[in-house]
Amino acid sequence: MTNHDLETLLHRIDGRPYPAYKDTRGTYEFGDFTLSIDKVQGDPFASPSRLSIIVPHADSELPADLFASPSRRTGTENFLALAFSRACHRASAHSGSGKSGLIAIDTPGQELLARSCVEIGDTETIVRFAVGLPANGRRIRGRSAADLLTRDLPDIIDSALYYPNLDANEIRAFAETAEDADFIRAELSSRKLVSFVADGAILPRASGIDERPMPNAVPFQSPDSLRQSFDLPNAGTVSGMAIPEGVTLIVGGGYHGKSTLLNALERGVYNHQPADGRELVIARADANKVRAEDGRSVAKVDLSPFIGQLPGGKDSTAFTTENASGSSSQAAAIIEALETGSKALLLDEDISATNLLIRDARMQQLIAPDKEPITPFVQRVRSLYEDCGVSTILVLGGSGDYFEPADLVIGLDNYIPKDLTQEAKKLCDPQTASNDLKLDPSKIALQPDQSNRSANPVSINPYTHSRGRPARSRIKTRDARSLTFGENEIDLSLIPQLVDNSQARAIGAALAYAVENRFFETHPLPEALEKTIAAANSHRLSHLAPGDLAQIRLQELAASLNRLRSLRIK
Numbered sequence: 001m002t003n004h005d006l007e008t009l010l011h012r013i014d015g016r017p018y019p020a021y022k023d024t025r026g027t028y029e030f031g032d033f034t035l036s037i038d039k040v041q042g043d044p045f046a047s048p049s050r051l052s053i054i055v056p057h058a059d060s061e062l063p064a065d066l067f068a069s070p071s072r073r074t075g076t077e078n079f080l081a082l083a084f085s086r087a088c089h090r091a092s093a094h095s096g097s098g099k100s101g102l103i104a105i106d107t108p109g110q111e112l113l114a115r116s117c118v119e120i121g122d123t124e125t126i127v128r129f130a131v132g133l134p135a136n137g138r139r140i141r142g143r144s145a146a147d148l149l150t151r152d153l154p155d156i157i158d159s160a161l162y163y164p165n166l167d168a169n170e171i172r173a174f175a176e177t178a179e180d181a182d183f184i185r186a187e188l189s190s191r192k193l194v195s196f197v198a199d200g201a202i203l204p205r206a207s208g209i210d211e212r213p214m215p216n217a218v219p220f221q222s223p224d225s226l227r228q229s230f231d232l233p234n235a236g237t238v239s240g241m242a243i244p245e246g247v248t249l250i251v252g253g254g255y256h257g258k259s260t261l262l263n264a265l266e267r268g269v270y271n272h273q274p275a276d277g278r279e280l281v282i283a284r285a286d287a288n289k290v291r292a293e294d295g296r297s298v299a300k301v302d303l304s305p306f307i308g309q310l311p312g313g314k315d316s317t318a319f320t321t322e323n324a325s326g327s328s329s330q331a332a333a334i335i336e337a338l339e340t341g342s343k344a345l346l347l348d349e350d351i352s353a354t355n356l357l358i359r360d361a362r363m364q365q366l367i368a369p370d371k372e373p374i375t376p377f378v379q380r381v382r383s384l385y386e387d388c389g390v391s392t393i394l395v396l397g398g399s400g401d402y403f404e405p406a407d408l409v410i411g412l413d414n415y416i417p418k419d420l421t422q423e424a425k426k427l428c429d430p431q432t433a434s435n436d437l438k439l440d441p442s443k444i445a446l447q448p449d450q451s452n453r454s455a456n457p458v459s460i461n462p463y464t465h466s467r468g469r470p471a472r473s474r475i476k477t478r479d480a481r482s483l484t485f486g487e488n489e490i491d492l493s494l495i496p497q498l499v500d501n502s503q504a505r506a507i508g509a510a511l512a513y514a515v516e517n518r519f520f521e522t523h524p525l526p527e528a529l530e531k532t533i534a535a536a537n538s539h540r541l542s543h544l545a546p547g548d549l550a551q552i553r554l555q556e557l558a559a560s561l562n563r564l565r566s567l568r569i570k
């Protein structure tokens with residue numbers, strides 16, 4: 001069928017009851033692209049219909065070097081999604097009831113994530129989007145629909161996907177920015193670095209709800225002692241602050257930019273758009289921010305490295321609770337992060353449990369050791385690095401207790417970092433015996449397959465109460481903040497590096513995939529999740545499930561399942 005058949009069909013159903021739109025399902029040749037009407041909404045107020053188009057590169061004239069590697073391809077895909085989104089905004093005319101006339105695509109944020117809404121293949125680009133098929137009340141507005149799909153849509157495609165109509169420099173910048181960022185990230189481990197912040201980077205955001213760069217911010221400037229440079233494939237030689245593996249402390253007066261730096265590092269596991277300000281702020285791909293989250297559930301996590309014998313004889317080696325405290329939630333987050341194989345932890349005093357981070361000498365005198373179950377992180381952080389290979393970057397302005405175990409002390413002064421390691425070390429008393437306590441790496445899971453946490457598949461089976469309905473129909477994502485998993489709600493709101501609603505949907509789809517493939521029945525929990533990510537990454541995201549999905553990491557997938565209240569560990 002062709003665009004003319006679609007037009008005729010839409011004119012014919014004009015004025016008929018809304019369900020007649022179902023007849024439009026199918027594929028239509030438009031000459032230089034193919035339109036597919038995949039899913040038709042039941043009424044004008046329901047979620048909009050799902051459509052996709054396929055544009056051959058021969059028609060769009062998209063140059064092959066813009067998608068020659070996965071990095072470049074993801075950068076280019078994000079550009080096209082943004083261009084398509086802008087064109088939809090211009091064309092979307094609200095006409096009629098409900099979502100009539102809407103045309104919209106999943107719009108990328110500042111991060112350059114692979115997304116199912118735009119997938120560039122070897123010979124063609126697939127774009128998936130939503131359309132509110134027009135109606136008056138529940139009567140089809142067939143003529144409006146015909147205008148929308150056979151006139152407005154080709155205009156959108158023309159302006160957003162045809163290379164001759166695009167800003168060539170802008171699209172190239174997306175591909176190259178992504179390639180340069182991935183280049184640095186790949187170099188980090190061979191140089192034994194945890195992260196890199198380029199000179200000139202803009203770290204603060206416009207506001208708490210606006211992720212664009214803050215106008216007139218003070219640009220980042222590395223201390224000389226920490227400066228390293230990279231020869232990038234596109235941007236040439238760039239210099240900046242390199243944070244080595246080990247224990248790094250970020251100090252400084254309140255309001256001098258400590259949390260802003262750490263937040264930029266935590267987002268540095270992802271690539272960013274050109275002109276974001278953080279496009280050359282890079283962290284290792286496995287860096288994991290760990291925070292306190294009192295009230296969360298915890299399922300059989302061995303907290304004994306940080307929390308010993310609890311009051312009432314409660315077992316801390318298989319700690320389970322429906323309502324964790326600040327310290328136990330953060331200790332659990334650390335152990336769960338290690339279990340995913342993460343070799344870099346990021347902590348900020350602002351969202352940490354103080355008693356997990358430090359305990360000063362006076363408090364040690366007042367409270368006898370046998371009355372304090374917590375071994376503070378300060379006593380484990382050295383061994384975590386030396387014996388387990390796990391680096392830490394910690395923001396702490398209120399205590400000098402970490403001067404001893406720190407390898408590097410970065411002080412922020414009016415947003416400009418200084419290397420204060422020497423000064424801080426001078427304040428340490430060489431006479432005082434070290435407080436460091438050893439960790440036994442053989443007793444901690446430092447890789448997904450070392451975990452002894454295996455899930456009871458019944459407890460995570462979202463169709464337990466649904467007589468075998470497919471798992472995906474039982475897993476729903478409302479927004480980036482929560483996931484309905486069978487009878488249970490998983491609260492995602494405090495998972496620090498979950499940055500996009502479409503990542504939340506991908507987590508739901510990935511969990512459904514793992515359940516359907518019975519991964520949890522045969523593997524430790526984190527290994528099952530790692531297999532899930534590997535399966536998801538072996539194809540384009542659209543293979544995982546329909547709908548708008550974005551790329552996820554093992555860390556966020558694991559963090560989500562770890563918050564499932566019905567999770568039972570064998």
Ligand code: ADP
Pocket residue numbers: 203204205214216217218219220252253254255256257258259260261415
């Ligand atoms: P701290 O954690 O040290 O108390 P924050 O990181 O919260 O400080 O930063 C305090 C304020 O300064 C925030 O409003 C932040 O947006 C702003 N800020 C941070 N870095 C810069 C910068 N480079 N230029 C301008 N303002 C900044």
Ligand code: MG
Pocket residue numbers: 258259260350
């Ligand atoms: Mg702060």
